[in-house]
Amino acid sequence: MADKMSIMIVDDEKIIRESFLYWFEKYGHRVEAAASGMEALEKLEKSPFEVLFVDIKMPGMNGIELLGKVKEEYPDTTVIIITAYGSIETAVEAMKMGAADYLLKPFKPEQLSLVMEKVTQQRKLVSEYRYVKGRLEEFTRFENIIGQSPAMQEVFDLIPEVAQSDSSVLIMGETGTGKELVAKAIHAKSKRRHLPFIAINCGAIPDSLLESELFGHEKGAFTGATHPRKGFLEVVSGGTLFLDEIGEISPKMQVDLLRVLEEKKIIRIGERQAIDVDFRLISATRRDLEKEVAEGSFREDFFYRINVIMIRIPPLRQRKEDIPLLVEHFLQKYSRETVKQVDHISADAMRVLKAYDWPGNVRELENAIERAVVLSKARTLKREDFAFLRSPPEPVLKSRSLKEVEREHIQRILEDCDWNVTRASKVLGINRVTLHKMIKRHNLKRP
Amino acid sequence: MRSQKRRIAVVPLGEVPGIVPKSIAAHILGYLNVNAEVLSPLRHPDYAYDPRRLQYNAGAVLKALESHSFGRYEKVIGVLDVDLFVPIFTYVFGEAKQGGKYALVSLNRLRKGHGEGAFVPEPIYLERAAKVALHELGHLYDLHHCSDSRCLMHFSGGLEYLDRIPLYFCRYCSVFMRDALSRPRHRRSKG
Numbered sequence: 237m238a239d240k241m242s243i244m245i246v247d248d249e250k251i252i253r254e255s256f257l258y259w260f261e262k263y264g265h266r267v268e269a270a271a272s273g274m275e276a277l278e279k280l281e282k283s284p285f286e287v288l289f290v291d292i293k294m295p296g297m298n299g300i301e302l303l304g305k306v307k308e309e310y311p312d313t314t315v316i317i318i319t320a321y322g323s324i325e326t327a328v329e330a331m332k333m334g335a336a337d338y339l340l341k342p343f344k345p346e347q348l349s350l351v352m353e354k355v356t357q358q359r360k361l362v363s364e365y366r367y368v369k370g371r372l373e374e375f376t377r378f379e380n381i382i383g384q385s386p387a388m389q390e391v392f393d394l395i396p397e398v399a400q401s402d403s404s405v406l407i408m409g410e411t412g413t414g415k416e417l418v419a420k421a422i423h424a425k426s427k428r429r430h431l432p433f434i435a436i437n438c439g440a441i442p443d444s445l446l447e448s449e450l451f452g453h454e455k456g457a458f459t460g461a462t463h464p465r466k467g468f469l470e471v472v473s474g475g476t477l478f479l480d481e482i483g484e485i486s487p488k489m490q491v492d493l494l495r496v497l498e499e500k501k502i503i504r505i506g507e508r509q510a511i512d513v514d515f516r517l518i519s520a521t522r523r524d525l526e527k528e529v530a531e532g533s534f535r536e537d538f539f540y541r542i543n544v545i546m547i548r549i550p551p552l553r554q555r556k557e558d559i560p561l562l563v564e565h566f567l568q569k570y571s572r573e574t575v576k577q578v579d580h581i582s583a584d585a586m587r588v589l590k591a592y593d594w595p596g597n598v599r600e601l602e603n604a605i606e607r608a609v610v611l612s613k614a615r616t617l618k619r620e621d622f623a624f625l626r627s628p629p630e631p632v633l634k635s636r637s638l639k640e641v642e643r644e645h646i647q648r649i650l651e652d653c654d655w656n657v658t659r660a661s662k663v664l665g666i667n668r669v670t671l672h673k674m675i676k677r678h679n680l681k682r683p
Numbered sequence: 684m685r686s687q688k689r690r691i692a693v694v695p696l697g698e699v700p701g702i703v704p705k706s707i708a709a710h711i712l713g714y715l716n717v718n719a720e721v722l723s724p725l726r727h728p729d730y731a732y733d734p735r736r737l738q739y740n741a742g743a744v745l746k747a748l749e750s751h752s753f754g755r756y757e758k759v760i761g762v763l764d765v766d767l768f769v770p771i772f773t774y775v776f777g778e779a780k781q782g783g784k785y786a787l788v789s790l791n792r793l794r795k796g797h798g799e800g801a802f803v804p805e806p807i808y809l810e811r812a813a814k815v816a817l818h819e820l821g822h823l824y825d826l827h828h829c830s831d832s833r834c835l836m837h838f839s840g841g842l843e844y845l846d847r848i849p850l851y852f853c854r855y856c857s858v859f860m861r862d863a864l865s866r867p868r869h870r871r872s873k874g
């Protein structure tokens with residue numbers, strides 16, 4: 237998690253919006269602008285923003301009204317008021333309503349950076365607190381890698397092979413596909429298996445904290461560093477380091493880690509002496525890092541270091557034949573864990589589970605089974621027990637062309653029918669020849 | 684080898700002490716190993732004067748630079764002696780669009796010493812101008828502001844901050860700068 241923030245500028249004056257945009261681009265923050273309070277609220281509904289700069293005087297909804305709404309609906313958002321000379325009283329009122337600070341425009345550049353520093357510090361404390369809390373509560377419920385599909389068999393075959401070598405491994409797969417399990421399996425079969433396995437989720441940890449977590453620090457290296465502490469790169473001593481969500485780390489951290497991988501040495505924060513380290517690195521990501529390297533947003537040299545061996549875990553929707561096996565496993569697990577005797581599933585319910593797309597993959601399936609078991613009053617899970625799965629109509633559909641919708645629908649039906657064209661054409665109500673033509677036209681390929 | 688292909692232009696806008704653009708060009712060559720040439724001056728930016736603020740609008744000057752053709756130069760640094768502002772700020776020492784081609788360095792405030800009416804000796808004045816120029820050039824090569832206060836890319840608002848930052852990039856920013864300079868030319872241009 238890099239120190240970049242998402243910021244929105246709300247001001248009816250274009251030149252003001254633009255100068256803020258240009259300024260924050262220089263920090264690499266994600267910045268967007270809204271010309272009115274209404275537009276700001278619409279944007280907030282679509283994606284979260286950490287900081288809002290709001291002009292007090294705007295036609296329509298004024299800054300104070302917007303502040304009230306934002307504080308009510310998004311209390312975690314930091315709001316900074318921008319105001320011209322002569323409306324300081326309103327600014328003071330805004331502070332009482334929960335604005336974090338105000339700026340009288342035009343202001344000195346250093347005033348804005350002071351405000352941003354304050355905001356950064358505050359948000360850092362909050363996210364560090366959340367991270368530490370999360371770490372204490374965290375335990376992996378999702379325990380087994382299961383599958384007999386060819387795609388998963390390939391992964392299983394790879395694990396012992398990869399475990400033999402000491403090269404860096406990159407595991408690619410969507411959320412919930414079990415990347416950490418594969419990493420653990422590799423560790424368990426490797427010569428390092430009696431040494432520690434340490435997992436860090438780079439997406440959940442603030443950059444500042446990640447640095448001291450990995451490298452450790454000397455006493456007094458920064459405020460709060462009252463004791464020297466060993467970093468995980470040292471603690472792992474000979475074991476396996478698993479960095480999940482590696483795509484989230486900042487460019488600076490990429491430079492640091494690249495150096496460690498090349499030199500096998502680290503320097504604790506606030507220290508001078510280098511320490512030798514020995515570990516095997518396994519990283520994982522759900523992002524398309526190859527694409528990001530090509531675009532220049534992820535370091536190429538670092539990518540090649542972490543990606544000596546690549547393992548791709550297929551999403552659940554591409555290996556639907558594994559669903560019954562997984563369902564069976566989770567059913568047993570949760571009927572054992574709960575006092576309830578729920579150990580069967582109806583054919584109808586299974587069809588629902590097989591038809592669903594599982595964007596959250598195996599983890600979502602596990603959660604669904606757990607939920608159904610807890611709520612079920614009978615011994616057998618029925619179709620109705622999974623009513624919550626019926627996903628709401630996709631909002632993206634709105635902006636799609638007929639052709640795109642057609643393509644997607646055909647693909648979905650084909651997948652449901654395991655690419656049996658005869659069956660799929662019946663479902664679609666067209667003949668086989670037409671379907672073949674459509675497959676060709678849309679360039680659909682069997683996964 | 685590559686540094687010979689890259690060229691940076693340093694162009695005075697109106698009258699500026701001749702030694703300043705030369706010193707900036709020398710710093711660019713010395714610190715980044717990229718050739719910088721001082722071009723003959725362009726007109727004084729009176730078109731960018733804002734009578735309400737009694738200052739010059741940095742955005743308007745950048746726009747004027749864009750309309751000029753600096754074909755063989757990869758980046759262009761305009762040097763001027765007037766006081767610059769952007770709409771939200773009371774003043775700026777320099778201005779550049781992130782990842783862009785043109786940057787500005789204003790010398791107007793860089794001469795001031797620490798007391799009322801005091802001036803700094805010339806070497807400090809030149810060093811300040813070089814710091815602002817290299818910092819803005821960093822933005823042109825898409826370097827962001829750096830949180831390390833011992834780095835040229837650290838944002839420094841007032842003169843006391845500008846004097847405190849060193850005349851070099853931190854370890855990370857050096858790497859990012861080296862990366863940017865090793866990328867083939869013209870691959871990215873964000874305007």
Ligand SMILES: [Zn+2]
Pocket residue numbers: 262818819822828838
């Ligand atoms: Zn800057």
Ligand SMILES: [Zn+2]
Pocket residue numbers: 829830831834835836837852853854855856857
């Ligand atoms: Zn730096």
